[in-house]
Amino acid sequence: MAALAAGSVGLDPTWLLGALTLALLVLAALKLVEARDRGGRRLVALLQLLVCGLQAAQLPDLLPSLVQLLSAVLALAGLLQLEIGLATPWRVLLRQSLQVLAAALPMALVLFLLVPRLEPLTALPGPSARAVTGLSADLDPGTIATLVDDDGPAARVAFGDDRPPPPERRYWRVLVHERFDGRRWQRENEEEEAAPPQRDGPAGRAAAVPLEAAAGRDQVWLAEPSRFTAVPWDGRSGSADPRLRIEPQGELRLLRPAIERRSYRLRPAAAALAWQGQTPGPETLSLPAAANPRLLALGRSWGQLAEPAARLAAAQTWFEAGGFRYDRNPGVLPEQDGLDVFLFEQRLGFCGHYASAFSALMRAAGVPSRVVSGYLGGTWVVPVGGASFLELRQSDAHAWSEVWLPGQGWLRVDPSVWASAGTDQGPAAATARADSPQASSGWRWLQRQWWGLDMAWSRWWLSFDRSRQEALLEWLLGGRHWALGLVILAGVALGLLGALVPWQLRRHRPRRDRIDRDLADLLRQLHQLGLEPRRGETLEGLCRRAAAVDPRLAAPLQRLARCHAQRRFEATDPRSTSARQAADSWRRSMQQLKQARRSAIRQGNGCGP
Amino acid sequence: MAAWSDLVAGIDRVLLGKEHPVRLALACLLAGGHLLLEDLPGTGKTTLAEALARSFGLAFKRVSFTSDLLPADLTGINVLDPASGSFRFQPGPLFSQVLLADEINRASPRTQSALLEAMAAGRVSVDGTSHELPRPFMVIATQNSLDQVGTSPLPESQLDRFLMRLSLGFPEREAERALLSGQALDLGAMVAAGQPADLLSLRRRCRRQHCSAALIDYVLDLVAASRAPDRPGAPLSPRASQGLLAAARAWSLLQERDFVTPADVQAVFRAVVEHRLDPAGRGQLSRALLEAVDAIR
Known part of the structure; x- marks a missing residue:
């Protein structure tokens, strides 16, 4: 029951299915208190199994799955105890419930x-509590006094060649913010997020760009649940997957519900992608005229430079010479003209401040510009016995700028680098972290191994979704879907048979086989001595007679007779220790008997043939 | 509670050279059954009964059955108490823990029937009032097998109520020599090895002796063989198979084991079964049955 309750952590009670599951759990607990007779207890065990199944449908991640497995085993053990008998030792119960689970495995x-797959179940409006991300649709660094380290997982990516990309390519873009109101940077297509994604939208195959032929740098991504259908990517890859769509401003959207873990596969594109050369719209230059007057003045002063690239260089020089410091606890900026205060008075901030201020300055200087948020760096994890991958945590969240230069398209500029050079904070340190050797402390190592396990589980288990399944069926059946029903029926029947036949065999002749074989062996030995059982004679009687014929065999024969009586007639579980000891003792005595017979034959006066 | 061997040896010192019948009688006592001793006079039937009773300190009474014995002589009667003016129950000899019914075949069938009913039910009814017999309660009946004149032999249905029928037979020469030279222990000098409560707890233990499925199969095969159409003798009843298993359990307890083997069944088989197969039998039928069923399992 406790395991079940533990398995319920993370269920969302406001969601229909979650609420139902919790109600069932409470019901089972109350029934357990009330149950006196066998029927009631049986009902409790069945309720527990049902709750396990419901939990599994909602929480398919590795840790919850393990907890669900544990509670299923315990519930089965309880059920078995009811059916077999209350005196059964718990070890036997546990083993048998594991056997039941193993028997159910093929099915x-x-x-x-x-x-x-039940799409409607997973496509239901998801539980909001699970939508966790370090990124938000509105980037407003001025209201954040302290950057909190949220160490939740964000995404994982494994590379085909098992090497992390070079540091300058470890910018993983997710959201693009183009609208600026003087304080906040907002996303363009926020409204679309509310609508459930269409499976076959008009731009459904936008991501199908010419790809590199070699699969060497293939990326297998696994994104944690988030509020956005936009997923992390490197900005230079594409995919043949129809559910992936590259938006004009450079977001990659996966047209699947964002409430579950999502898996997708990318391959580096052979040429620059369309979004990189996309002509900037008027909104990438818009800047509210009323806010931040000093920022506007500075930007306009650079705007007199002819070349956009020169304006960029001027800004870099200005930032590097301005005494800016990268700081995670900069304090709150005032509501009015916050960026002015940041740029000209405080000069303290984190990535959001720098990206936000730099993009605004560029717009003032007449260079199309926007803010991109995503992840930077990551941790390179090499699990024991598994494929290595790059782990992105929420603490790796980062924001940077993009500017558009004629002839070059959109370019990434990370102004935080200018402020954090030489310190152990900020982007430079973050990109370097991926290359640092595996952490020394045992706890960290364990954590990395757990990440690795989780990754493998998600890759091979969770990512087996409808499209993969259809591909498998296509491959298996060659498009003949009528055969699907037959295969399922046959599989279910086979699974049931596979589970029930050994079970029945074990039940009905559990130890006769082994003991019968041993007994036949002994009778064969005695037959070779010329002794046949008389009518109605017990084994003890026969052994006594044999011992009288050849006294050298008396001791092993006496032990064998006693041992046989113990194995056949004593009240022991066939798998208990004492039963094993009896079987061992039988084997030893049998060897002694054969030895005694051999030596008797050697001496020439034995009774052998 | 003394060990089994002490218990058997204690009785054996009174009844020289009869170890096997003594063990069987003890098994009968442990299994909670009643015992029929069938033998010639003077072979020690009464001594065995009294020794059994004394070994557990049980209250012992003896009734010589004669043709004029009435049921009320056994059960007791209601007598008028002059002081209070009401009837008071005066218990008869049935109200003991071990009752020796000597020469049971000399009594009238009506008296026999009253005794056997009391044996089966564990209580007697007098004038419409039911009286519980003491526990443990065991009847040891004797009958003289040779002397048939003026007797009413027990019918098969009544014989079925005795768990075992034993005969002691003549002692061996050495045992009789010891008897003649006065080495036998006087009954009065015998010390009890246990209390009546010990006997009750031993009976409980006896019922817990494990009978595996293989053993029950063996008993079922034996019973089924007795019911085969061409087999001589009366077929064995379910009461017989129950009794056989109970006696085998007691025997296995006497062997200091906690499970029953076919050897235990065989050891008690003749004593439990022969009188049910053939009241005049001398053991041939039960031996034939044992030989008809494979005991190596």
């Missing part, structure tokens, strides 16, 4: 592989 596998 589970068939169902997992072949039964169509």
Whole structure:
């Protein structure tokens, strides 16, 4: 029950299915208190199993799955205890419930592989509590006094060649903010997020760009649940996956509900992507005239330079010479003209401040500019016995700027680098972290291994979704979907048979086989001595007679007779220690008997054939 | 509670050279059954009964059955108490823990029937009032097998109520020599090895002796063989198979094991079964049955 309750952590009670599950759990607990007879307890165990199943449908991640497995095993053990008998030792119960689970495995596998995914279940409006991300649609650094380290997972990416990309390419873009109101940077297409994504939108295949032929740098991504359908990517890859769409401003959107873990595959594009050369719209230059007058003045002074590239260089010089410091606790900026205060008085800030101020300055200087938020760096994880990957945590969240230069298109500029050079904070340190050797402390190492396990679980288990399943069925059946029903039926029948036949065999002749074989062996030995059982004679009697014929065999024969009686007639579980000891003792005595017979034959006066 | 061997040896010192019948009688006592001793006079039937009773300190009474014995002589009667003016129950000899019914076949069938009913039910009814018999309660009946004149032999249905039928037989020469030279222990000098409560707890333990499925199969095969159409003798009843298993349990307890083997069944088989197969039998039928069923399992 406790395991079940632990498994319920993370369920969202406001969501219909989550609420139902919790109600069932409470019901089972109350029934457990009330249950006196066998039927009631059986009901409790079945309720527990049902709750396990419901939990599994909602929380498919590795840790919850393990907890669900544990509670399923415990519930099965309770059920078995009811059916077999209350005196059964718990170790036997546990082993048997594991056997039941193992017997159910083939069927589970068939169902997992072949039964169509319930899209409506996963496409329901998701629980809001799970939508966690370090990124937000509005970038407003001025209201943030202290940057809190949220160490939640954000995404994972494995590379085809098992090497992390070079540091300058470890900018993973997610959201693009183009609208600026003097304080906040907002996304263009925020409204679309509210609408459920269409599976086959008009721009459905926009991501299908010419790709590099070699699969060497393929990226397998795994994004944690978030509020956005936009997912992290490197800005220079594409995919043949129809669910992936590259927006004109350079966001990659995965047309799947964002409430679950999403897996997608990218391959570096052969040429520059369309978004990089996209002509900037008027909004990339818009700047409210009323706010931040000093910023406007500075930007306009650079705007007199003819070349946009020169304006960029001027800004870099200005930032590097301005005594700016990268700081995670800059304090709140005033509501009015906050960026002015940051640029000309405080000169303290983190990535959001720099990206925001720099983009505004560039707009004032007449260079199209916008803010991009995403992740920077990441941790390179090399799990024992698994493929290495880059782990992006929420603490790796970062914001930078993009400017548009004629002839070059959109270019990434990270103004935080200018402020944080030489310190151990900020982007330079973040990109370097991926290359640092695996952390020394045991706890960190364990954490990395857990990440690795989780990654493998998600890659091979969670990412087996409808499209993969359809591909598998296509491959298996060659498009004949009528065969699907047959395969499922056959699989279910086979699984049931596979589970029930050994079970029945074990139940009905659990130890007769082994003991019968041993007994036949002994009778064969005695037959070779010329002794046949008389009518109605017990084994003890036969052994006594044999011992009288050859006294050298008396001791092992006596032990064998006693041992047989113990194994066949004593009240022991066939898998208990004492039963094993009896079997061992039988084997030893049998060897002694054979030895005694051999030596008797050697001496020439034995009773052998 | 003394060990089994002490218990058997204690009785054996009174009844020289009869270890096997003594063990069987003890098994009968442990299994909670009633015992029929069938033998010639003077072979020690009464001594065995009294020794059994004394070994557990049980209250012992003896009734010589004669043709004029009435049921009320056994059960007791209601007598008028002059002082209070009401009837008071005066218990008869049935109200003991071990009752020796000597020469049971000499009594009238009506008296026999009253005794056997009391044996089966564990209580007697007098004038419409039911009286519980003491516990433990065991009847040891004797009958003289040779002397048939003027007797009413127990019918098969009544014989079925005795768990075992034993005969002691003549002692061996050495045992009889010891008897003649006065080495046998006087009954009065015998010390109890246990209390009546010990006997009750031993009976409980006896019922817990483990009978595996293989063993029950063996008993079922034996019973089924007795019911085969061409087999001589009466078929064994379910009461017989129950009794056989109970006796085998007691025997296995006497062997200091906690599970029953076919050897235990075989050891008690003749004593439990022969009188049910054939009241005049001398053991041939039960031996034939044992040989008809494979005991190596």
